Amino acid sequence: xxxxxxxxxxxxxxxxxxxxxxxxxxxxxxxxxxxxxxxxxxxxxxxxxxxxxxxxxxxxxxxxxxxxxxxxxxxxxxxxxxxxxxxxxxxxxxxxxxxxxxxxxxxxxxxxxxxxxxxxxxxxxxxxxxxxxxxxxxxxxxxxxxxxxxxxxxxxxxxxxxxxxxxxxxxxxxxxxxxxxxxxxxxxxxxxxxxxxxxxxxxxxxxxxxxxxxxxxxxxxxxxxxxxxxxxxxxxxxxxxxxxxxxxxxxxxxxxxxxxxxxxxxxxxxxxxxxxxxxxxxxxxxxxxxxxxxxxxxxxxxxxxxxxxxxxxxxxxxxxxxxxxxxxxxxxxxxxxxxxxxxxxxxxxxxxxxxxxxxxxxxxxxxxxxxxxxxxxxxxxxxxxxxxxxxxxxxxxxxxxxxxxxxxxxxxxxxxxxxxxxxxxxxxxxxxxxxxxxxxxxxxxxxxxxxxxxxxxx
DNA sequence: TCGCCTTTGAAGATG
DNA sequence: CATCTTCAAAGGCGA
Numbered sequence: 005x006x007x008x009x010x011x012x013x014x015x016x017x018x019x020x021x022x023x024x025x026x027x028x029x030x031x032x033x034x035x036x037x038x039x040x041x042x043x044x045x046x047x048x049x050x051x052x053x054x055x056x057x058x059x060x061x062x063x064x065x066x067x068x069x070x071x072x073x074x075x076x077x078x079x080x081x082x083x084x085x086x087x088x089x090x091x092x093x094x095x096x097x098x099x100x101x102x103x104x105x106x107x108x109x110x111x112x113x114x115x116x117x118x119x120x121x122x123x124x125x126x127x128x129x130x131x132x133x134x135x136x137x138x139x140x141x142x143x144x145x146x147x148x149x150x151x152x153x154x155x156x157x158x159x160x161x162x163x164x165x166x167x168x169x170x171x172x173x174x175x176x177x178x179x180x181x182x183x184x185x186x187x188x189x190x191x192x193x194x195x196x197x198x199x200x201x202x203x204x205x206x207x208x209x210x211x212x213x214x215x216x217x218x219x220x221x222x223x224x225x226x227x228x229x230x231x232x233x234x235x236x237x238x239x240x241x242x243x244x245x246x247x248x249x250x251x252x253x254x255x256x257x258x259x260x261x262x263x264x265x266x267x268x269x270x271x272x273x274x275x276x277x278x279x280x281x282x283x284x285x286x287x288x289x290x291x292x293x294x295x296x297x298x299x300x301x302x303x304x305x306x307x308x309x310x311x312x313x314x315x316x317x318x319x320x321x322x323x324x325x326x327x328x329x330x331x332x333x334x335x336x337x338x339x340x341x342x343x344x345x346x347x348x349x350x351x352x353x354x355x356x357x358x359x360x361x362x363x364x365x366x367x368x369x370x371x372x373x374x375x376x377x378x379x380x381x382x383x384x385x386x387x388x389x390x391x392x393x394x395x396x397x398x399x400x401x402x403x404x405x406x407x408x409x410x411x412x413x414x415x416x417x418x419x420x421x422x423x424x425x426x427x428x429x430x431x432x433x434x435x436x437x438x439x440x441x442x443x444x445x446x447x448x449x450x451x452x453x454x455x456x457x458x459x460x461x462x
Numbered sequence: 463t464c465g466c467c468t469t470t471g472a473a474g475a476t477g
Numbered sequence: 478c479a480t481c482t483t484c485a486a487a488g489g490c491g492a
Contacts, residue, residue: 208486209485233487235488235489238469242469277473279485280484282483283483465490467489473482476482
């Protein structure tokens with residue numbers, strides 16, 4: 005099943021011809037089924053699927069009543085930004101003049117109305133003099149990447165002292181001459197070192213493809229929704245991301261790759277590790293307890309004699325131990341995409357090393373390279389794909405809160421006869437048989453609308 | 463005021 | 478090597 009799914013979903017895998025590049029989310033049977041039951045966008049119908057929802061979803065009026073998210077529909081009406089190679093009004097110089105580091109996100113500018121990498125009030129001196137500078141480069145670097153991590157090619161150049169948006173440390177912002185720009189001091193006391201450590205600017209991680217997508221689309225989604233909560237918006241964006249065509253996603257993967265590339269050039273010594281612990285988190289605790297809960301589930305599942313619905317209850321209990329949180333959206337339609345983290349196994353672009361190893365390939369072929377779909381997809385991932393169903397996703401949504409499931413094996417690994425499940429539990433069944441197709445499962449779901457989806461409801 | 467929520471992806475950490 | 482954890486953005490919300 006999983007093999008067929010992959011083939012349907014990713015024809016390029018076996019036939020990497022250009023003809024197959026288009027419409028990669030092409031009509032697998034599951035898609036057709038989804039379209040049949042969910043409409044062109046699953047999101048259109050969530051209200052019908054979840055008639056009893058009483059939480060935030062209620063005031064989730066995005067656009068005209070009845071439309072819900074209709075016009076959030078991806079392909080419908082949301083203009084795609086021009087490819088970097090197309091742009092330019094905002095960045096007059098040719099990419100080649102940008103020190104071989106063209107602004108990877110320049111096309112976002114006209115989209116957002118304001119530059120993604122905007123110049124701070126008062127302007128900004130280019131922090132990376134080694135690079136040829138123009139408006140494009142300047143705006144890029146000025147927005148997110150701290151200049152202070154970069155060893156100046158011309159140390160003598162005056163510093164403006166203008167704060168950099170990407171620099172988190174307020175101390176550094178007020179520093180006329182950041183430590184890293186100062187001449188090396190041969191001997192420093194531990195105190196001094198520590199002090200400078202604290203002053204060390206916080207260079208943020210480069211945005212990944214999804215983050216770039218969110219950044220671009222958030223405003224649109226927010227504009228069309230009354231709901232402003234980012235958590236909700238992000239759920240929408242997550243789904244929209246999955247609904248993007250492979251080519252559209254490829255754009256963002258490519259941009260992200262360029263971001264990383266640029267980032268690594270700007271901050272050769274920077275490591276993601278540098279930012280570890282920058283955010284104070286209690287999340288750690290929560291995730292640990294979540295892991296423990298998952299462990300309980302697995303332990304229970306190890307008891308193979310348990311009926312599936314018993315296992316489901318076990319899972320429900322495990323989920324209770326988590327902090328209540330709201331799911332703003334109904335479960336995702338089945339097989340719409342691999343979904344979630346494990347979906348990334350399919351959707352992800354080339355590995356960083358591969359991506360970096362191969363410089364920007366011609367657009368035509370690059371999109372193929374940019375999202376190669378894992379020929380190396382792991383067996384368990386394929387199994388997960390095969391087992392995905394609307395119900396499972398529902399269960400997943402209810403039982404997880406932070407992507408833990410993304411790396412977990414499917415909770416149910418054997419076919420589950422629907423008849424064996426208590427009717428009440430059908431409101432949120434753990435899974436359908438792997439052999440049961442979505443079009444078989446969905447009517448059941450509709451007949452028995454999924455129960456609600458706030459985790460706090462339990 | 464701080465951290466959580468929520469999403470995906472990249473990368474470091476861990477076993 | 479596989480899995481887990483953290484952090485990128487965003488803004489409302491609760492403590």
